[in-house]
Each structure stands twice: as structure tokens, then as C-alpha cells.
Amino acid sequence: MSLKIVVLAKQVPDTRNVGKDAMTEEGTVNRAALPAIFNPEDLNALEMALRIKDTVGDAEICVLTMGPSRAAEIIRDSLYRGADCGYVISDRKVAGSDTLATSYTISQGVKKLGKVDLVLAGRQAIDGDTAQVGPQVAEKLNIPQITYAEEVLSVDKDKICIKRRLERGVEVVESKYPCLVTVHGSAAECRFPIAKRVMKYKNALSEAEAAEAGKDCAKVWAERPYLKIGQWSAADINAEDSRLGLSGSPTKVKKIENVVLAAKESVNVENTDEGLDALVKELISSHIIG
Amino acid sequence: MGNFFTDNDSLRFHLHNDLMKEIIRLKERDYADKDKYDFAPENYEDAIDSYERVLGIVGEITADVLAQNAEEVDKQGPSIVDNAIVYAEGTQKNHKALADAGLYGMSLPRQYGGLNFSYVPYVMAAEIVSRGDCGFANIWGLQDCAETIYEFASDEIKDEFLPRINKGATCSMDLTEPDAGSDLQAVRLKATFDEENNCWRLNGVKRFITNGDADIKLVLARSEEGTTDGRGLSYFVYDRKHKAVTVRRIENKLGIKGSPTAELVFNNAPAQLVGERKLGLIKYVMSLMNGARLGVGAQSVGLAEAAYREALKYAHEREQFGKPIANFPQVYEMLGNMRAKTDAIRTILYETARCVDMYKSLDAISRERKLEAEERTTLKTYSRLADALTPMLKLFASEYANQIAYDCIQIHGGSGFMKDYACERFYRDARILTIYEGTSQLQVVAAIRGVISGAYASRIKEYEAVEVKDELKELRNKLISLRERYEKSFEKVKEWGTSSEAFDFNSRRLVEMAGYLVMANLLVNDANKEEAFTKSARIMTAMAECEIEKAACYIDNFKPEMIEDFKL
Numbered sequence: 047m048s049l050k051i052v053v054l055a056k057q058v059p060d061t062r063n064v065g066k067d068a069m070t071e072e073g074t075v076n077r078a079a080l081p082a083i084f085n086p087e088d089l090n091a092l093e094m095a096l097r098i099k100d101t102v103g104d105a106e107i108c109v110l111t112m113g114p115s116r117a118a119e120i121i122r123d124s125l126y127r128g129a130d131c132g133y134v135i136s137d138r139k140v141a142g143s144d145t146l147a148t149s150y151t152i153s154q155g156v157k158k159l160g161k162v163d164l165v166l167a168g169r170q171a172i173d174g175d176t177a178q179v180g181p182q183v184a185e186k187l188n189i190p191q192i193t194y195a196e197e198v199l200s201v202d203k204d205k206i207c208i209k210r211r212l213e214r215g216v217e218v219v220e221s222k223y224p225c226l227v228t229v230h231g232s233a234a235e236c237r238f239p240i241a242k243r244v245m246k247y248k249n250a251l252s253e254a255e256a257a258e259a260g261k262d263c264a265k266v267w268a269e270r271p272y273l274k275i276g277q278w279s280a281a282d283i284n285a286e287d288s289r290l291g292l293s294g295s296p297t298k299v300k301k302i303e304n305v306v307l308a309a310k311e312s313v314n315v316e317n318t319d320e321g322l323d324a325l326v327k328e329l330i331s332s333h334i335i336g
Numbered sequence: 337m338g339n340f341f342t343d344n345d346s347l348r349f350h351l352h353n354d355l356m357k358e359i360i361r362l363k364e365r366d367y368a369d370k371d372k373y374d375f376a377p378e379n380y381e382d383a384i385d386s387y388e389r390v391l392g393i394v395g396e397i398t399a400d401v402l403a404q405n406a407e408e409v410d411k412q413g414p415s416i417v418d419n420a421i422v423y424a425e426g427t428q429k430n431h432k433a434l435a436d437a438g439l440y441g442m443s444l445p446r447q448y449g450g451l452n453f454s455y456v457p458y459v460m461a462a463e464i465v466s467r468g469d470c471g472f473a474n475i476w477g478l479q480d481c482a483e484t485i486y487e488f489a490s491d492e493i494k495d496e497f498l499p500r501i502n503k504g505a506t507c508s509m510d511l512t513e514p515d516a517g518s519d520l521q522a523v524r525l526k527a528t529f530d531e532e533n534n535c536w537r538l539n540g541v542k543r544f545i546t547n548g549d550a551d552i553k554l555v556l557a558r559s560e561e562g563t564t565d566g567r568g569l570s571y572f573v574y575d576r577k578h579k580a581v582t583v584r585r586i587e588n589k590l591g592i593k594g595s596p597t598a599e600l601v602f603n604n605a606p607a608q609l610v611g612e613r614k615l616g617l618i619k620y621v622m623s624l625m626n627g628a629r630l631g632v633g634a635q636s637v638g639l640a641e642a643a644y645r646e647a648l649k650y651a652h653e654r655e656q657f658g659k660p661i662a663n664f665p666q667v668y669e670m671l672g673n674m675r676a677k678t679d680a681i682r683t684i685l686y687e688t689a690r691c692v693d694m695y696k697s698l699d700a701i702s703r704e705r706k707l708e709a710e711e712r713t714t715l716k717t718y719s720r721l722a723d724a725l726t727p728m729l730k731l732f733a734s735e736y737a738n739q740i741a742y743d744c745i746q747i748h749g750g751s752g753f754m755k756d757y758a759c760e761r762f763y764r765d766a767r768i769l770t771i772y773e774g775t776s777q778l779q780v781v782a783a784i785r786g787v788i789s790g791a792y793a794s795r796i797k798e799y800e801a802v803e804v805k806d807e808l809k810e811l812r813n814k815l816i817s818l819r820e821r822y823e824k825s826f827e828k829v830k831e832w833g834t835s836s837e838a839f840d841f842n843s844r845r846l847v848e849m850a851g852y853l854v855m856a857n858l859l860v861n862d863a864n865k866e867e868a869f870t871k872s873a874r875i876m877t878a879m880a881e882c883e884i885e886k887a888a889c890y891i892d893n894f895k896p897e898m899i900e901d902f903k904l
Contacts, residue, residue, distance in 0.1 A: 237433075237436055237437075238393055238396060238397055238433060238436070238437045239393050239437065240436070240437050240438050241390045241393060241437055241438040241439055241451055242375045242438050242451070243375075243438075244386075244389050244390065244393065245375035245376075245377075245386045245389070245390070245451075246374045246375040248385070248386070248389060270374070272374075
């Protein structure tokens, strides 16, 4: 059995350890102040892919991401941990994408990879928290989807069996290939980078990174092709410009509000339906939830 | 989310020592592997970059896995199930994380699956691992056994055992027995040649064996019937797959509880001879022992770092009389001394590791081709220096680790006496460091040779010859006059004869005087390159002065008849 697995990954600002300057005065994320990291649940997805490969032996894991040239960092990180190859979709045209435009772009990238058996992705990214891109990619590829995956129970030559982590319990489901799986944060943590692979792949670069660093990599790439990280433009993935980036994104941000928690004293809420009702209403009216 | 490599600038400082260029060139045979292995370095910069990256992985795993599991591992400890030792769950996870990341066999050549790292980064990894879990450092550190197999065993044995190390096979060195502890010449475990099966058979008992149920065991045994001393001992390798060793018990220890210490019974266990007969103790174990002592040095520095950091953090958090206790002179003096001692034992650790690197690489090259005259001189110089520095390192590092762990509890006050804080574990774990791989007293026996031969004095003079910045000149001059004081004391003790009881009685004093001079001089030279070490250099020089004066005063007043008062 030979499986082709694609892992969808995203480089995100580390919103887990935010300091005072995490937001700009305009209320947008201050990306310069936050370190760029591998989206945590995408790492869970990569681990799931690596475990499937450990089980079946013959599998190829390809990591696909979209973003500026520095997003190649997470491809390198994936190579360190055991992925076989990776591609960055990088193009000015995809900047400002919402989930619809992103899932279109990503699905075009997956199509470009040819016959694929499994697409794994993190449930959601910590910058947007939408959890929409995975399912939308499945729809655009017209393949079944299994969301909230926690563990692969078995991998057969024609189907995969997965345990889903749901709010009030677990559910075990099966799907034929190809299918898309979004992986929950409760799944196994990703393994650490592997010493020999780090030494082997540390100089892997995409074309854009090489250009930015002013390096001529033609000779190195000819001798050691594994050191070239794949890079695709919108044209490479046969995308229609009108469906990309801002023009392909119906979502428009109307207004961003900074929630400033100014209260210093605590409030006692009566442990009654009325008390809780009043609390929820207050939280909604002050835009803390809603 | 921590990283015990990147959060410690001292490590990077020692990794970038000037001698590293030559060390790596020798280890890499002028970068001969670069086209043969896709992970081999092309040049010095490439190699150092790889060292840093790999140490970064060690630092990450240590902070995120080992240090997190340490408390539970200490509580749970290993157990015996069906005559096999089962590690505590946390230990199993630690081992798997490091094995999966390919961090076993770090110094082994690439042809055997290793990373071919020089000793300095390997020892650094040992320090980092020890900071996370001092006991686990034994299980990880016993990959040292691979080095002995690589150096002395036949090609067949190398091919059979070495490729398993990087995949996570565990090792043990089975030396001690109920009646053979410090005195290994008394080993009795019997090795007889089995003509029929063309292998050796081991029979007898081994005791206090760290990681006793390991996959690959190096066993010291008596192969020459009728002999009673070290010349009748040979070295053997045993494979766990034969299932011919019974684990009789696991010791219940004061510290390093996650590291199983076992009593073993060898029942006609098949084994292969490593190297030549009769050289087991006098050559191979001595070589292994030096490596193990360097390992305990690294373990001590790692534990000292952990205890110092724990104390520093607590002293700044804990408030009494309206301010953090770190603001009280009696407390900050302790903290400053802990930091200076940690810096001191770290600088002698890497100084020793560099010497070992230089001579081990040249020694390995000498087995591939004839060395040039100049190379032979270099080999000899560094080999002697490593022999002199190793026991001094083991002595000071292990004693200081204990003092620092002690002070760590003291700074925590009553809380430190409770099981709720890590410091009580550090204190218990530290206690073995001055005992195993040769007690402090035996380190003195080994180190005194460096006093007598003048090896320490001449090395100290080399440190003194380094030109330092003006602000460090006062320290340097102070240390020069202290070295003269040390030499005078030695001359006085020597008058009773170097093989006299009076000399033996004063030997620890002399070794320690030399040790203070080595460490303080190294720190002054470190401070000359990196300002961050200046405070420690000043503290250590002041400490050296007091300690050397104290020892010199004792020797000045010493009369051989005083010894009788101590004989009880």
C-alpha cells in the first residue's frame, strides 16, 4: 500500500504569549511584535501523518502552505520532523484572503499535487480561529471530510478509521480515500526535529528566500535537489485571479474594537437563572461575548 | 516551551572556543565525509552551526520533556517485571523522545549511525540533559560504552553492536561486585571459554550496576584462572537478547531514583571478548572510566545550573521583612558564590573536554595512518593534560554541585525541606556525584600525580601567559603569587617523600590548591573574552586566595606526628 498524504499548514503569529504590544493602535494584530510559529494544530496534523507513515511504511508526506516567502520556515521545520517535501504558495495576488479565497487557493494547490489519498489539516489556526479552511477545501475537492480527529485507529488499503473528539464524547468513523481530516489539539503532539534531518535540510530554501538572501543556489539545487523548497505562484496552480486574495474574499471587516478590561473590583452574581441571565446580557452588551 | 541550550549564554561561549576549529578539523578528518553523507559538514562554520542546532533540540527536549517528567520519575522509579527492569513512565518517554530525535550515538562515526560530534558538544548535551534530570543523564550518558566498543573491539563486534546505539539501544558497564567496589582488581565474575560454541561464558554476580538491564552490556570478568589481581581481568560484551542474566533486585537509593541500579546474576551468559585478554581493567576500563568521570563532571555542572537557577528565582520571589530575600547580603553572597562555582566548574569541564577531543581524534587518526612528529607531540601533550584535568574536574564539579544543592535548600528555608520543591530532589541527586565513578578521595589519588609531575603548575603558567585587559591584571597578579605559594607548599610536603604517609595525608590540600588556581585562571581568561564572567572571576580569585592560604597555613604548621591524632 502506498499512500500520498498532504498536510495543510499555516505560519501564524504566536498569539499564546501576547505582550502589551500584541495589537496595533488600529486594533489589528501587530505581526512584527509576535514571533511567527507553526500553527499548533497543524503540528498535530503533521504528527498524525507521520504516524500513518510509521504504520504503513510506504507513504509520502507533502506539506502545503500559503503565505509570504518566510512561510517556507514551516516547510523546513516539517522536513526536520520527517515530512518528505513541501510547497509554499506565494503570490501577491493571494494577500488578504478570507477563508473562501484561502480554501480555493489551497484546493488548487492540492490538485496540482496529482492523485492524493489523504489531506490532513489542523482544526483551526490560532490567529483567525475560524476552523473553516479545512472543511471548505474538502468541499472544493469534492471529497469526504472528517473533522475534530483525535486518533487514527486503523489504516487499510482502501479506508481509514478515525476517532473524533466531540464536545460530549467521542465518535468513531470510517472513510474511503481520498478524504480530508482536520485534527484536534487533543491529538498526539508532534515529535521533535530529528538531528540528522536538521543537519541535512537546514540549508533548504525556496526560490524567493534565495533571491531575498542574494544567494545563487542553482548549483546546490542541481547537486542536492532536496534543498529546494517548492514554490508556486497563482499561475502555477491554475487559479483564477478573481477568486484570489481580496477580490476573491467576500468577508469584509467592518470594524475592529479593542476590548479594554478596566474594572478593578469583582462583581457577585446571584446563583439563579435571573442572575446568570443578567450576567450574559451584560457581557453581550459590553461586547465581551457575542 | 523552554530551551536549556538557548537560555544559557555560557554554553555558546564555550562552544565557540578558539581551539574548536582544530578540534573539528581533526574530528572531521578535514571534512572528508562532506560528499558521502548528506548531513556531514563542509567546513568549520557549517559544523558549528549544526552543533548549535542539534544542541537546540537537546535543550528543547530537556526543558519540555525531561524536566517536566523529573518529579514523577523520582516518585515512581523503575520496577522489575518478569525478570526485566521497566523504567518509570516518564523515563520511557524521555528515552523515546531523545532516541526518536536521533540523539544517541552523538560522538560515534557516521558509518555506525552516529553524528560524529566532537566531545565538546557531546559533553554539553550531557550537561543540558543533567540539568533536566540528573538521574536520566546516566541512562542517556551510558552511550559512552559505544565509544569503548569503537575504540577497542573487533570490526565484527563493532558492526554488530554500534549501529544499534543511534536507534536507542541502551548500555551499561558492569564493573562492581559485592567485594569489588573502588578496588576493581578484586573482581571475581568468571569468564570461561566455551570451545563447543566458540564463545565466552560469564558466571557470577555484579552489584550496583547502573542501568543494569541494558540492551548492550560491557562486563569486566576474570578470564585467567588462578589470578587474583587486575592482570587476570578481560572485557566482554553481552547482548540482552540471550536472556542469561537474572535481575536479582533494584536498589532503593537516596537519589537519582529514576536510574535503575541493579544486582545481577550471570548464568552461563554467552559473551564476546572486547579487545585483548588481560587488558580489561588495566587498559579498557581505565579508558572508559576517564570518559565516565568526564560524564559525571557534566552531570555535576548540569545539576549545579539547575539548583542555582532554582535558588535565584526563589530568592527574588520570596519576600521577608518587606523585600525579596535576594536583597539581603547573607543571601546574595550565597547566590554569587553559587554562580561563581557553577561558572568555575563549567570552564574546567570544557577545558577538559577540549583536551580529550584533541587526543582522542589524533589517537583515532593514528589507527588510520602514521602520525607526523608534530601530531605525536600534540597527542601526548593533550593526553597528559586530559589525564591530569579529568580527576580534578570530577573532584571539584561533584563537590561543588553538592554545595550548591545544599545552598539551594538553605535559600528556600523551611520550604526547601519540604517535598514540594525541586531543590530537595537536587540535593538527593547530587549526593552520588562525589561517590560513583571513583570517590573524591580516589580522584585525589589520581590527581596528585599532576601535582608531583608539575603538570598543573606548568598548565597554570600557560594560563598566566595570556595577556589580559588592564582591569583583570590585578586578579592575574594575585593568582601568580598564589601559584608561588602553592609551589612552596608542595616543596615543603615533598620533603617527607612523595610516597610517605605525610605526603598522602596532605595530598587533597595540594590538589585543591592547584584546582583553585586552574579554575580561577580559566575564569580570568574567560572574563578577558567575555565580560559576563568578570564577577565570577573576581569571586573565584578571592575564594582561591582564602582557600590556598588556609591550606598553606595548615601545611606550614604541619608535622608528621600530627597524623597520629587522627587515627581512631
